[in-house]
Amino acid sequence: MGLLGVIMCGTICVQVVTPLVASHFIDQATSGGDLHALFVLALLTIGLALAGQGLAVAETYVAENVGWAATNALRADLVAHLLRLDATFHTAHTSGELIERVDGDVSTLARFFSRFVIYVLGNGVLLVGVLGLLYHVDWRVGLGMSVFAVLTLIAILRIRAAATPSWAAERQASADFYGFLGEYLAGLQDIRSSGAGAFVLRRCAEMMRLWLAVRRKAQMWGYSMNATSLGLFALGTAVAFALSAMQFKLGTLTIGTVYLIFQCTEMLRQPTEQIRNEVQDLQQADASIARVEALLNTVPRMVDGPGVALPSGPLAVELDGVSFGYAEDAPVLSDINVSLAPGRVLGVVGRTGSGKTTLTRLLLRFYDPLAGVVRLGGVDLREVRIAAVRARIGLVSQEVHLFHASVRDNLTLFDDDVPDEQIHTVLDTLGLTSWLQELPQGLDSTLLPDGAGLSAGQAQILACARILLRDPDLVILDEPSSRLDPMMDQLVQTALRRLLEGRTGIIIAHRLATLAYADDILVLENGQVREYGSRLALATDPTSRFAGLLRVETSEVAL
Numbered sequence: 001m002g003l004l005g006v007i008m009c010g011t012i013c014v015q016v017v018t019p020l021v022a023s024h025f026i027d028q029a030t031s032g033g034d035l036h037a038l039f040v041l042a043l044l045t046i047g048l049a050l051a052g053q054g055l056a057v058a059e060t061y062v063a064e065n066v067g068w069a070a071t072n073a074l075r076a077d078l079v080a081h082l083l084r085l086d087a088t089f090h091t092a093h094t095s096g097e098l099i100e101r102v103d104g105d106v107s108t109l110a111r112f113f114s115r116f117v118i119y120v121l122g123n124g125v126l127l128v129g130v131l132g133l134l135y136h137v138d139w140r141v142g143l144g145m146s147v148f149a150v151l152t153l154i155a156i157l158r159i160r161a162a163a164t165p166s167w168a169a170e171r172q173a174s175a176d177f178y179g180f181l182g183e184y185l186a187g188l189q190d191i192r193s194s195g196a197g198a199f200v201l202r203r204c205a206e207m208m209r210l211w212l213a214v215r216r217k218a219q220m221w222g223y224s225m226n227a228t229s230l231g232l233f234a235l236g237t238a239v240a241f242a243l244s245a246m247q248f249k250l251g252t253l254t255i256g257t258v259y260l261i262f263q264c265t266e267m268l269r270q271p272t273e274q275i276r277n278e279v280q281d282l283q284q285a286d287a288s289i290a291r292v293e294a295l296l297n298t299v300p301r302m303v304d305g306p307g308v309a310l311p312s313g314p315l316a317v318e319l320d321g322v323s324f325g326y327a328e329d330a331p332v333l334s335d336i337n338v339s340l341a342p343g344r345v346l347g348v349v350g351r352t353g354s355g356k357t358t359l360t361r362l363l364l365r366f367y368d369p370l371a372g373v374v375r376l377g378g379v380d381l382r383e384v385r386i387a388a389v390r391a392r393i394g395l396v397s398q399e400v401h402l403f404h405a406s407v408r409d410n411l412t413l414f415d416d417d418v419p420d421e422q423i424h425t426v427l428d429t430l431g432l433t434s435w436l437q438e439l440p441q442g443l444d445s446t447l448l449p450d451g452a453g454l455s456a457g458q459a460q461i462l463a464c465a466r467i468l469l470r471d472p473d474l475v476i477l478d479e480p481s482s483r484l485d486p487m488m489d490q491l492v493q494t495a496l497r498r499l500l501e502g503r504t505g506i507i508i509a510h511r512l513a514t515l516a517y518a519d520d521i522l523v524l525e526n527g528q529v530r531e532y533g534s535r536l537a538l539a540t541d542p543t544s545r546f547a548g549l550l551r552v553e554t555s556e557v558a559l
């Protein structure tokens with residue numbers, strides 16, 4: 001920015017000196033001056049014009065650099081902040097809306113960051129310099145133009161203040177539109193298969209119509225600013241011309257000086273217009289800054305713990321009188337008491353909506369319980385740093401997310417420090433070596449977006465590989481074998497067995513066969529513990545709910 005300031009000063013000097021030289025040239029030429037002196041003045045004018053162009057190029061180059069460096073840093077801050085924000089925030093905002101806030105709002109600021117201060121200051125100085133020159137030539141013309149310049153600046157600032165809410169509405173409409181687009185693109189398959197394309201298009205058109213209306217209103221403020229400043233300046237130029245024509249007729253001004261006045265009024269137009277453009281940018285920047293600031297000021301609900309260390313090795317899991325609801329008045333889990341020793345595997349069963357997934361979210365500290373305590377390795381999760389908790393847990397969720405990146409990056413989650421041998425060993429353990437050999441570029445092969453081209457089973461085994469590489473001490477498997485054919489199921493079962501070896505595990509499954517590795521069983525019903533005990537004891541007790549479920553599943557299979 002310092003360099004930009006220096007370049008700007010150079011530009012101002014060139015702009016002020018050029019008309020002085022030209023006026024001198026005109027006076028010399030009309031009064032039959034020395035040819036040599038005229039030649040030197042002409043060369044000087046050409047030199048100044050070239051220097052002006054060179055400075056303009058340098059200014060653009062430096063300004064772009066400043067703008068991009070600043071906005072990139074801001075984008076990175078925002079992304080880091082979004083990663084820190086908790087599940088409640090992300091549930092309330094669509095990904096498209098967040099993309100628009102991280103990119104759209106920040107892009108609006110690029111010009112503002114790079115130029116605003118320097119341009120407004122620089123053009124302010126130029127304005128004062130040119131007015132000073134006009135006073136020097138003729139104080140009446142100087143005074144007249146000062147009045148017009150001040151009036152124009154006041155009008156511009158008034159319009160800016162009035163326009164800011166319109167630009168904020170425009171930014172919101174844009175974020176809403178991208179939020180809508182992101183959501184519907186993610187659900188493309190369902191929309192197509194259910195023939196809802198026409199409804200989506202209609203909604204799209206409605207949103208764009210709304211966006212157009214707010215944008216038009218915001219733009220009209222900009223144009224009204226243009227019209228006001230242009231109108232005032234046209235009037236100012238006319239007055240300056242009239243005054244200088246009168247003086248020329250009276251013989252008090254030379255033709256060179258009249259030219260100088262004309263140039264000066266033209267030169268006044270330029271800084272005023274630049275200031276107007278900057279202020280117009282500021283209208284949009286104002287709105288964006290407020291939105292970026294609001295996002296950065298959103299505090300995660302989860303407060304990071306003071307950093308008590310978790311014990312090493314497989315982690316004990318304890319839920320002590322835990323109650324939770326996403327909304328305070330709608331309980332999802334009530335008074336859950338579970339105690340799982342290190343290295344044991346707990347199978348969780350229950351009807352859909354009974355709160356099984358919610359339970360795992362509490363263990364990963366996506367949410368804090370409303371009552372009771374969740375402990376890992378005997379330590380209250382609120383005492384541990386959130387990152388430290390998550391580093392010790394591996395989750396294979398219902399929806400495995402695979403990135404449009406290489407197999408290696410998908411497995412290591414972009415951690416370049418994981419050696420290839422380790423990846424190969426893990427893939428071998430999970431029986432994926434032949435799958436890898438079929439890929440054209442091995443670990444460097446790129447997976448399609450969202451794991452398209454992979455079966456649900458393959459995606460789940462890759463998710464298991466991802467977790468094995470991280471070597472966590474607690475593994476949570478959320479319905480890992482819900483959609484698999486028997487062949488794939490066998491592979492996944494092997495992968496799960498490997499994954500659970502030497503670790504504490506929690507398996508959530510609708511199909512009871514998946515629970516073969518479970519030592520204990522928890523049956524949830526409407527968010528409450530219906531049954532909790534050793535798998536074998538529950539399975540052999542004919543009066544237990546679990547034994548009942550087993551009987552139902554066996555008879556379904558027989559049918």
Ligand SMILES: Nc1ncnc2c1ncn2[C@@H]1O[C@H](COP(=O)(O)OP(=O)(O)OP(=O)(O)O)[C@@H](O)[C@H]1O
Pocket residue numbers: 091326327332350351352353354355356357358359
């Ligand atoms: N992010 C959320 N915000 C608000 N309510 C939620 C959220 N996630 C789940 N719920 C509600 O919490 C209850 C329990 O959901 P949960 O996903 O834990 O059940 P589940 O037993 O895992 O079901 P399933 O077997 O279908 O996965 C449901 O009534 C659900 O509507």
